[in-house]
Structure formats: C-alpha cells, structure tokens
Amino acid sequence: MDMDKLVSLCKRRGFIFPSSEIYGGINGFWDYGPLGVELKRNIKDAWWRDNVHARDDMVGLDCSIIMNPKVWEASGHVGGFSDPMSTCRQCKRLFRTDQVWDQLQESDWFQSLVATGRDSQSLAQWAAKKGKKLAPGLALVRNPTEILSWLAERARTQPDEPIDAKTFVQYLATEQDARTGLVLPCPNCGGDLTEPRNFNLMFETHVGAVADEASKAYLRPETAQGIFANFKNVVDTGRVKVPFGIAQVGKSFRNEITPRNFTFRSREFEQMEIEFFCRPEESATWYKYWRDTRFQWYVDHGLRSDRLRIRDHDPGELSFYSTATADIEYGFPFGVSELEGIAHRGDYDLTQHQKYSGKDLGYFDEERKERYVPHVIEPSAGADRAALAFLCEAYTEDEIGGEARTVLKFHPRLAPIKAAIFPLVKKDGMPEKAQAIEREMKRRFPVFYDEKGAIGRRYRRQDEAGTPFCITVDGQTLTDDTVTVRDRDSCRQWRVPSAGVARALQDLLEGQPIPGDE
RNA sequence: GCGGGUGUAACUCAAUGGUAGAGUACCUGCCUUCCAAGCAGGUUACGUGGGUUCGAUUCCCAUCACCCGCUCCA
Numbered sequence: 001m002d003m004d005k006l007v008s009l010c011k012r013r014g015f016i017f018p019s020s021e022i023y024g025g026i027n028g029f030w031d032y033g034p035l036g037v038e039l040k041r042n043i044k045d046a047w048w049r050d051n052v053h054a055r056d057d058m059v060g061l062d063c064s065i066i067m068n069p070k071v072w073e074a075s076g077h078v079g080g081f082s083d084p085m086s087t088c089r090q091c092k093r094l095f096r097t098d099q100v101w102d103q104l105q106e107s108d109w110f111q112s113l114v115a116t117g118r119d120s121q122s123l124a125q126w127a128a129k130k131g132k133k134l135a136p137g138l139a140l141v142r143n144p145t146e147i148l149s150w151l152a153e154r155a156r157t158q159p160d161e162p163i164d165a166k167t168f169v170q171y172l173a174t175e176q177d178a179r180t181g182l183v184l185p186c187p188n189c190g191g192d193l194t195e196p197r198n199f200n201l202m203f204e205t206h207v208g209a210v211a212d213e214a215s216k217a218y219l220r221p222e223t224a225q226g227i228f229a230n231f232k233n234v235v236d237t238g239r240v241k242v243p244f245g246i247a248q249v250g251k252s253f254r255n256e257i258t259p260r261n262f263t264f265r266s267r268e269f270e271q272m273e274i275e276f277f278c279r280p281e282e283s284a285t286w287y288k289y290w291r292d293t294r295f296q297w298y299v300d301h302g303l304r305s306d307r308l309r310i311r312d313h314d315p316g317e318l319s320f321y322s323t324a325t326a327d328i329e330y331g332f333p334f335g336v337s338e339l340e341g342i343a344h345r346g347d348y349d350l351t352q353h354q355k356y357s358g359k360d361l362g363y364f365d366e367e368r369k370e371r372y373v374p375h376v377i378e379p380s381a382g383a384d385r386a387a388l389a390f391l392c393e394a395y396t397e398d399e400i401g402g403e404a405r406t407v408l409k410f411h412p413r414l415a416p417i418k419a420a421i422f423p424l425v426k427k428d429g430m431p432e433k434a435q436a437i438e439r440e441m442k443r444r445f446p447v448f449y450d451e452k453g454a455i456g457r458r459y460r461r462q463d464e465a466g467t468p469f470c471i472t473v474d475g476q477t478l479t480d481d482t483v484t485v486r487d488r489d490s491c492r493q494w495r496v497p498s499a500g501v502a503r504a505l506q507d508l509l510e511g512q513p514i515p516g517d518e
Numbered sequence: 519g520c521g522g523g524u525g526u527a528a529c530u531c532a533a534u535g536g537u538a539g540a541g542u543a544c545c546u547g548c549c550u551u552c553c554a555a556g557c558a559g560g561u562u563a564c565g566u567g568g569g570u571u572c573g574a575u576u577c578c579c580a581u582c583a584c585c586c587g588c589u590c591c592a
Contacts (some may be wrong), residue, residue: 002583005584007584008529008530011528011529012528012529012543016550018583021583023566023582024565024566024581024582025539025565025584026581026582026583026585027582027583027584045583047561057537087519087520087588087589088520095588095589097540188588201590222592244541254588254590254591254592256591257587257589257591257592258588258590259589260585260586261585264592265590265591265592266592269591269592270592271592272592273592312520334586338591338592339592340592341591378560380592381592382592383592384589384592385592388528400553401553402553403553403554405553405554406581409551423550424550424551424552425550426550428551430551452545453519453550453554454550454553454554454555455550455552455553456552456553456554456555457553458553458554458555459552459553459554459556461554463553472552474551474552475551477552484527484552485559486552486553491553493552493553
C-alpha cells in the first residue's frame with residue numbers, strides 16, 4: 001500500500017488534516033476531521049471499555065497536563081535523559097554522545113585499526129591503505145604526520161603510563177588538542193564530532209503572568225507520571241487492592257522528536273496508558289499477561305496478526321530500571337514500527353517519587369500483613385499510532401464488476417459511521433421512508449443519510465469512509481416494508497423488515513455473520 | 519538538527535517570462551429502480567516573503583510545509 005494514497009484519502013474524506021493548514025501548517029501536528037475524530041474516539045472508547053469497565057482490577061484517572069516540575073526531575077525527564085547529541089562534521093551523521101564509544105567499538109574501521117600494531121610505521125601504513133577506505137574522516141588518515149608526532153610526544157613525556165584503547169583512538173582522532181581536548185571520532189567515518197548539544201525534550205511553558213526561571217513548567221511528555229503521582233490518592237480513596245491498575249488516556253508532548261511518517265511521529269500525541277501495580281514476586285507473571293493481552297487486543301480489532309509482532313528488547317536495550325520490555329510492532333508501509341510498549345518498570349517510579357516528594361508511597365498488603373512498594377507493569381499505547389495502523393490495515397483497493405474501488409475495511413466497532421441510509425431514487429416517497437428510518441437509527445448509532453446521485457456512487461462514498469453497512473429503501477419497501485442491507489466488504493445484499501432493521505444492524509455490528517455467509 | 523527531493527483547484531496531474539488547463543470531486547437542475555451512468559450549468563489553485571524584470575506561477579534568494587535518509591520515540 002502506498003502511504004501517499006492513504007494521506008490523500010484521509011484529507012479528501014476528512015479523517016486527518018495538517019494542523020493550521022491555512023497558515024502553511026506546522027510540522028509535527030495534525031488535526032482529526034469529522035471522520036477521523038470518530039475513528040480515534042472509537043479506538044479510545046474500545047480501549048477504555050476493555051481495560052477499565054470490563055475489568056474489576058482497574059480504575060481510571062484523568063490528570064492535568066502541566067504538573068509540578070519536580071515530577072519531571074523525579075522521573076528523569078529533566079536532567080537525566082535529555083541525551084546530548086553530537087553530529088559528525090565530515091559525514092553529518094548524528095550520534096548520542098553517550099553511545100559513541102560503544103558504537104565505535106563495533107565499527108569496522110575501529111576493529112581494523114585495533115588489529116594493527118601501535119608503532120608509527122604500522123599506523124602510517126594503515127592510514128594510507130585501509131584507513132583511507134574505512135575511515136576517511138579520521139584525523140590520522142587526513143593528517144598522518146602530525147597525528148603520529150602527537151602520539152610520539154605522548155609516549156616520550158609519559159612513558160610509564162600505558163595508553164588504553166579509548167585514549168589511544170582519541171589521540172588518533174584529535175587534530176587540535178589544545179583547543180578541543182581529546183575527542184572521540186565518528187563511528188561511521190572517523191571524522192570529528194561537534195560539541196554535545198542538548199536536545200529539548202519537553203515543551204517548556206511558564207505558569208502565571210511572569211515568565212521567569214521560578215515559574216518554568218513543562219507540558220507532560222507522558223501520561224504515566226501523573227498516574228504514579230496519584231498512586232497514593234487512588235489507594236487511599238479507591239477501594240483498590242494490589243494487584244490493580246490505573247488507566248489514563250490523554251495528550252502528551254515531545255519536543256525532541258523528528259516528525260515523520262504522517263501522524264506516526266508527532267510532537268503532540270495521545271497516549272493510552274496503564275500502570276498495573278502488583279506484588280514483586282508476581283510481576284513477571286503479570287508482565288507476561290499484559291504482553292499477551294495487549295497483543296491480542298490489536299488482533300481482535302482487525303490488525304492481521306502477520307503484520308503485528310512482539311519484539312522483546314535485548315538486555316542492552318533496556319532502560320536501567322527495567323527488567324523486561326516488549327514492543328508491539330506493526331508493519332506499516334514505511335516500515336515496522338512501534339504501536340505500544342509493555343515495560344516491566346519494577347519499583348523504580350514509585351521509589352523515585354518517594355525520594356523526591358518525601359512521601360511514603362508504600363502499600364500495606366492486608367492479606368499478607370506486609371508493607372512494600374509495588375512493582376509496575378506499564379502497557380503504553382499510542383492512540384494516534386493505533387488509528388494510523390487501523391487506517392493502513394483497512395485501506396484496500398479491489399474491483400467490483402470491473403470497476404476499481406477504494407474501501408476502508410474497518411472493524412465495525414471502530415468504523416466512524418455504522419450505517420448509511422439511502423432512498424434508491426429521490427421519488428415515490430422513498431426519501432420520506434428512508435428519513436424516518438434514519439431518525440429512528442440515529443438515536444442508537446452514528447448513521448448517515450444520503451439521497452444525492454446514483455446509488456452506486458453513494459455506496460462507493462461510504463466504502464471510502466469505511467461504513468460497514470448501507471440500508472436502502474427501494475420500490476419493494478413500499479409494498480412489503482422490507483429494506484435491503486448491503487455489506488461493505490462483499491457488496492452482498494439481502495432484505496430485512498424495516499421495523500427490525502435497527503436490531504439487525506446491532507447484531508451485524510456485534511459480529512453476526514451476514515446471510516449466506518454463515 | 520544535517521543531506522537530497524517536492525510545492526499549481528478539495529484530490530491527481532498539465533502548460534507557460536505576458537496572470538493558467540484537464541480528469542475526478544463538489545454544487546444546481548433534468549434524467550435515473552442497486553454498485554463511481556448520461557445531459558446542461560456552476561464554484562475552487564500557482565505555499566509564503568523578498569529580489570531581477572516593462573512584466574514572474576515560470577529565473578534567483580530566503581522562509582515554511584511535506585516526502586526520503588541519518589537520529590530520537592508512544
């Protein structure tokens with residue numbers, strides 16, 4: 001499937017528009033149009049019903065977007081992991097400064113260099129041959145004479161101090177020691193890296209009329225911390241007992257990401273997050289439970305399981321506080337990308353907030369008569385990413401009677417409009433009858449009435465909106481009071497009594513097979 | 519942030535140093551008894567700001583947005 005076609009359809013049919021488009025748009029922000037808002041709302045509602053209302057171990061929460069800035073100190077978003085980045089001046093690649101050394105050790109040119117002797121002659125030879133190919137940006141390669149003289153100087157002045165591999169490569173990479181100090185080279189080409197720059201992780205704002213350092217606050221970069229900050233409130237008032245979860249749906253904001261791939265990476269996005277609190281000994285079981293449950297949720301709502309996958313993080317990839325993390329990924333047209341992360345966060349967050357707030361966030365377990373800080377499993381889903389995945393999955397081009405057709409095959413639960421109601425032609429009292437049906441249906445379902453143009457055209461329009469069923473009043477309706485129901489995916493039609501059409505639609509939406517298809 | 523590409527109507531695309539056409543869509547009639555039919559009429563565009571020029575949608579510069587890559591992430 002072509003992403004451009006989907007973007008175009010989304011705009012044409014009113015699913016998703018670029019934000020502030022009349023002013024030229026703004027990178028990384030998107031608006032949901034009349035159909036898009038229904039789709040996204042259905043996704044959030046389905047998630048809420050399945051994870052909160054349908055369970056007896058989950059409660060909801062809706063906390064403020066702007067919180068006391070100390071929350072973000074405790075979470076590590078201020079200071080902690082606003083990863084400084086460096087760019088290579090030669091090949092222009094971008095690296096996390098703290099990962100340069102690790103990446104360097106894995107690079108071909110570094111390994112080749114290490115395998116060479118450390119004497120001037122071997123190094124000069126390496127620079128002239130292999131180095132030229134593998135690490136054209138390296139100072140040693142570009143300026144061997146000078147670099148080798150530095151090294152000789154170092155050996156003469158500090159003969160008793162052996163040089164470790166890291167320092168050694170720094171010597172070979174540093175052209176202007178006096179000005180820059182020893183630097184690490186680019187893992188890709190050996191070139192010199194810029195000073196580490198700090199990335200602006202969170203959106204900053206100021207609370208109150210005076211904008212000074214003391215009034216600085218942040219738009220939340222995740223909804224999770226609001227749940228941790230309210231853990232004690234919920235435990236004290238919610239009649240909840242471990243194991244239990246707190247769920248929240250809401251907007252989050254990140255400044256440092258590069259917007260890409262339509263709505264997939266946006267600076268403002270909506271999360272659907274659960275923090276599930278449990279006894280430390282049971283945390284591994286709960287982790288597995290949520291990992292499987294959340295995967296199945298996407299399958300149940302129409303994502304083909306062969307486009308979905310679970311990817312368990314390698315130990316080296318895990319955050320330092322996490323003992324296990326898995327990503328639920330979907331095969332988008334632009335690549336396999338993350339829809340949801342399920343993280344075993346241990347007691348890290350509650351402990352951090354305990355430390356920074358000075359409040360006891362321990363939990364007293366009545367059954368076991370003991371006090372402990374619960375461990376946390378965090379299934380964190382992106383609502384916009386889910387919407388995009390469902391759109392991609394639904395987008396289908398097929399052929400009906402030799403004519404090409406574009407259809408969004410949404411799961412009925414997610415479809416923005418559940419049924420369209422048409423008079424076959426605009427005469428003989430058909431519009432009046434169809435409108436009466438529409439009035440009745442409208443109280444129970446999002447439905448759409450249309451009487452303009454040829455019937456085929458109206459069917460196709462609904463196909464593009466993903467409406468699962470169309471109900472048509474025709475000549476026969478006037479004699480026997482039945483209407484036709486038409487199925488979006490098969491284009492098959494059958495008749496039902498018009499008095500029972502709401503009930504019939506209800507059954508169809510709940511998954512009852514269409515007649516002739518049982 | 520960096521490198522490369524793109525920017526004309528709601529959508530998909532043309533043409534042009536002398537202010538723009540098509541198809542689709544949309545609106546109004548007529549006609550139409552089941553899958554984008556037909557006829558007649560109609561609405562909508564050169565991303566933005568500068569510059570060169572008698573004159574710029576076209577050339578130049580900047581800016582913004584989008585797409586692709588490096589990187590980050592829900």
